[in-house]
Amino acid sequence: MDSLDEGVDAAVVRAEIRRYERRARLRNVVRRVVVFAAFVIALSLLYSGYKAVGQSIDDAQRDWPVIGSVMPATNDLIMPPISAILSEFDDPPQRRNAKTLGQFIFEASLFTAREAFFGFVAGIVLGLSLAILMLRSRTIERGLMPYVVVSQTVPLVAIAPIIVIWGQTNFGWLPFTWNAWMSVSIIATYLTFFPVAVNGLKGLQSPSAESIELMDSYAASRTQTLLKLRFPASVPYLFAALKLAASASIVGAIVGEISSGVGGGIGRLILDFASRYTTGPERLYASVAGAAVLGIVVFGLISIAERYALRGRAQENPVV
Amino acid sequence: MTKRKKGNARLFGFVLAMALIAAACGGGADDTATTGADGGGDAKELTPITLQLQWFTQAQFAGYYAAVDQGFYKDLGLDVTITQGGIDILPATVLDSGAADFAISWVPRGLVPREEGLNITNIAQIFERSATLQVSFKDKGITSVADLAGKTVGNWGFGNEFELLAGLRSAGLDPDTDVTLVQQQFDMLALISGEIDAAQAMIYNEYAQVLETTNPETGELFTADDLNVINWNDVGTAMLQDAIWADADKLESDPEYRANAVKFVEASMRGWIFCRDNVDKCVDIVLAAGPTLGESHQKWQMNEINGLIWPSSNGIGLLDKSLWDQTVSVATTESILTAPPTDGAFRTDIAQEALDNLKAAGVDVNGSGWTPITVELKPSGE
Numbered sequence: 001m002d003s004l005d006e007g008v009d010a011a012v013v014r015a016e017i018r019r020y021e022r023r024a025r026l027r028n029v030v031r032r033v034v035v036f037a038a039f040v041i042a043l044s045l046l047y048s049g050y051k052a053v054g055q056s057i058d059d060a061q062r063d064w065p066v067i068g069s070v071m072p073a074t075n076d077l078i079m080p081p082i083s084a085i086l087s088e089f090d091d092p093p094q095r096r097n098a099k100t101l102g103q104f105i106f107e108a109s110l111f112t113a114r115e116a117f118f119g120f121v122a123g124i125v126l127g128l129s130l131a132i133l134m135l136r137s138r139t140i141e142r143g144l145m146p147y148v149v150v151s152q153t154v155p156l157v158a159i160a161p162i163i164v165i166w167g168q169t170n171f172g173w174l175p176f177t178w179n180a181w182m183s184v185s186i187i188a189t190y191l192t193f194f195p196v197a198v199n200g201l202k203g204l205q206s207p208s209a210e211s212i213e214l215m216d217s218y219a220a221s222r223t224q225t226l227l228k229l230r231f232p233a234s235v236p237y238l239f240a241a242l243k244l245a246a247s248a249s250i251v252g253a254i255v256g257e258i259s260s261g262v263g264g265g266i267g268r269l270i271l272d273f274a275s276r277y278t279t280g281p282e283r284l285y286a287s288v289a290g291a292a293v294l295g296i297v298v299f300g301l302i303s304i305a306e307r308y309a310l311r312g313r314a315q316e317n318p319v320v
Numbered sequence: 321m322t323k324r325k326k327g328n329a330r331l332f333g334f335v336l337a338m339a340l341i342a343a344a345c346g347g348g349a350d351d352t353a354t355t356g357a358d359g360g361g362d363a364k365e366l367t368p369i370t371l372q373l374q375w376f377t378q379a380q381f382a383g384y385y386a387a388v389d390q391g392f393y394k395d396l397g398l399d400v401t402i403t404q405g406g407i408d409i410l411p412a413t414v415l416d417s418g419a420a421d422f423a424i425s426w427v428p429r430g431l432v433p434r435e436e437g438l439n440i441t442n443i444a445q446i447f448e449r450s451a452t453l454q455v456s457f458k459d460k461g462i463t464s465v466a467d468l469a470g471k472t473v474g475n476w477g478f479g480n481e482f483e484l485l486a487g488l489r490s491a492g493l494d495p496d497t498d499v500t501l502v503q504q505q506f507d508m509l510a511l512i513s514g515e516i517d518a519a520q521a522m523i524y525n526e527y528a529q530v531l532e533t534t535n536p537e538t539g540e541l542f543t544a545d546d547l548n549v550i551n552w553n554d555v556g557t558a559m560l561q562d563a564i565w566a567d568a569d570k571l572e573s574d575p576e577y578r579a580n581a582v583k584f585v586e587a588s589m590r591g592w593i594f595c596r597d598n599v600d601k602c603v604d605i606v607l608a609a610g611p612t613l614g615e616s617h618q619k620w621q622m623n624e625i626n627g628l629i630w631p632s633s634n635g636i637g638l639l640d641k642s643l644w645d646q647t648v649s650v651a652t653t654e655s656i657l658t659a660p661p662t663d664g665a666f667r668t669d670i671a672q673e674a675l676d677n678l679k680a681a682g683v684d685v686n687g688s689g690w691t692p693i694t695v696e697l698k699p700s701g702e
């Protein structure tokens with residue numbers, strides 16, 4: 001009987017702890033959301049405040065010595081009011097078409113997210129493969145790493161047209177039809193693989209010499225050491241890289257769309273509205289806000305994934 | 321260990337969920353237009369053709385979109401896919417690489433890569449007139465090219481500035497010393513905010529954008545009365561713009577490609593003739609292909625584009641040798657080209673055959689009775 005009582009007590013305590021943890025987690029989420037919202041509101045107030053002051057002094061701040069030259073004018077053309085930007089989301093860009101700009105931005109975001117997603121996945125595969133390859137030998141690492149670094153200094157505008165034309169002419173053998181947006185995914189891959197390769201390698205090399213020796217003493221093969229020791233140890237490093245890579249994949253997709261002429265995504269929308277900026281500056285601001293939200297969402301998703309993957313690990317492996 | 325396994329399983333589930341979401345997004349908007357299979361009763365095999373545009377969907381390319389929409393290409397056995405341009409996409413390169421069968425490009429932008437070794441040729445000169453203007457506000461007092469002296473003059477660079485440079489020289493001004501040339505963005509902000517005195521503008525696009533912009537001073541739209549315009553067609557330094565280009569080698573070696581070129585040009589001409597006679601319908605077609613474009617802006621553009629083609633002196637698409645020579649002369653004196661293009665930079669036989677077919681069918685290919693309509697621009701071009 002005694003033992004049963006004890007069992008019940010332990011279960012109650014465990015449930016209590018779980019409830020406490022859940023509440024703490026919820027509080028944490030609420031706090032983050034509040035801080036984020038406060039930040040957005042503060043920025044909006046700063047924007048509106050600067051605009052109001054500029055309007056009241058007739059943009060005299062632009063004549064101030066030194067800093068005057070970088071102070072933007074505050075008229076509605078340069079700085080449309082935030083209320084106008086927000087109401088633009090609900091305004092159809094085409095008179096006879098009921099579809100609002102907000103709907104266009106949402107659909108374009110999904111289109112860009114798809115390009116970025118495939119680029120992101122391909123970037124992870126490529127980055128990890130490179131990391132594992134460089135792990136194999138110092139010589140390969142020394143030989144390959146400079147190229148990995150140099151690859152990121154080549155401007156995207158230089159490679160984008162090459163990739164697009166290359167995609168249109170060289171993928172006839174694929175079992176599916178090559179679409180222009182897939183070329184944009186390749187451009188996103190180009191930005192994504194870099195942090196994964198660099199951080200992945202660092203993570204794979206992170207286990208201590210003792211841990212490696214222990215695996216060796218078990219007569220573990222290289223593959224076993226990789227899968228059972230190195231890979232789990234690299235996960236925190238990888239997530240740091242994935243957060244960078246996720247944002248980079250969105251940037252890559254947007255830049256790729258702009259330079260390659262692939263339509264349907266948020267990059268095209270931004271370019272489209274930028275090229276007729278004066279006729280409706282709010283539309284450009286709204287699309288850029290859409291792109292920013294997309295970046296934040298993607299970053300957030302990776303953060304959530306990281307939390308789940310690294311649960312209960314913080315104490316045992318305090319990196320990053 | 322179990323905890324970690326659970327974490328990995330969750331991670332796997334998460335990735336799977338993301339993949340499903342991405343796959344679900346798969347049905348997004350497509351930016352290409354094809355002849356489609358509406359009612360596809362006849363089992364005739366269509367030849368796939370890809371057309372590379374110089375820029376994004378807009379009424380500048382209405383004739384091609386109309387030819388797709390109205391089935392003109394299909395009638396001649398072609399299944400045409402239109403590929404939009406991009407900032408870093410040079411139609412001549414895409415054409416030469418084989419990624420497109422035909423391309424739309426301004427003449428200088430076709431001739432420069434040709435001089436660098438791409439063997440492409442102009443097979444139909446669709447626009448007879450140049451659309452480039454130099455626009456300024458009335459208070460700057462710029463009514464002639466000579467008035468640009470001492471002014472800050474915007475231009476887009478990248479090969480868009482040569483009509484301006486040649487125009488300045490024709491008025492006895494030295495572009496290096498007598499004016500301040502500045503690179504201008506694609507929007508008209510620099511002109512409206514007063515950073516530049518005169519801005520480069522296409523009559524069918526940026527010029528209209530000014531008229532769709534609210535004057536921050538008055539709260540009303542700017543009007544044509546606020547502006548002075550220099551038109552390079554009048555100055556005599558205009559260069560030929562939109563033309564259909566083809567792969568010159570393939571035209572010689574592949575009789576089927578040449579036959580398709582005639583068909584493509586003929587159906588495209590039909591598209592442009594349709595847009596001459598059905599402005600509203602063509603605006604609808606363009607708006608359907610570019611759903612964020614503004615209606616009144618595209619109607620303005622359609623009307624102005626018609627004015628670049630019609631009335632057509634020789635029949636649409638048939639290149640006027642004197643305007644070609646003027647383009648080449650500006651290009652060589654401005655050192656865009658090191659020498660006049662070699663033979664074969666253009667050919668008129670394909671356009672001529674297409675015109676003969678149209679004339680035989682009783683189609684008006686000159687539009688001598690064409691007159692512009694009046695288009696009222698709305699705020700933001702909506």
